[in-house]
Amino acid sequence: MANSTDFGAGEDTRGFVSPSQRRQGQGGPRTGQTVSFEEVAAMIVKQRPDLTGMLTIPQVRVVELLMAGLTEPEIAERLGRSKHTVHDHTKRIYAAFQVSTRVQLLLLFAAPITMNPDRATGGSAKN
Numbered sequence: 001m002a003n004s005t006d007f008g009a010g011e012d013t014r015g016f017v018s019p020s021q022r023r024q025g026q027g028g029p030r031t032g033q034t035v036s037f038e039e040v041a042a043m044i045v046k047q048r049p050d051l052t053g054m055l056t057i058p059q060v061r062v063v064e065l066l067m068a069g070l071t072e073p074e075i076a077e078r079l080g081r082s083k084h085t086v087h088d089h090t091k092r093i094y095a096a097f098q099v100s101t102r103v104q105l106l107l108l109f110a111a112p113i114t115m116n117p118d119r120a121t122g123g124s125a126k127n
Helices: 019-023 037-046 057-067 072-079 083-097 102-110 117-121
Strands: none
Touching: 037 057, 037 102, 057 072, 057 083, 057 102, 072 083, 083 102
16 A cells, blocks of 8 residues: 555655655656655755755755655664654754754745845845
8 A cells, every 4th residue: 555655556656755655665656766855855855945045954854865765763863863763853953943843844945035125126124
């Protein structure tokens, strides 16, 4: 039975591979290159330097893996850190962006970048 991250018969027509499929050694489409959720998450995160600039390098990596659907224990194993360290990073990431769920974090990083009107016109921001 497919879990919530599997796509039907185990294959997503867009070429994505879920973390569970990756662990089971399943690939994506029969043609073209397979792209994992982890790779897609990393691409999304890298396109938001306005947000990643607020985080440490380890926190950025945790964001990528959270967005790829890994659990905190899986992230800890992948990064060679304790699950407590990963949990602390997650709490600090959520606090920095004032979010409380992974979905909110994903939506924040997936949202288009908006410019501050003062910056766009060369003015100074008011405090």
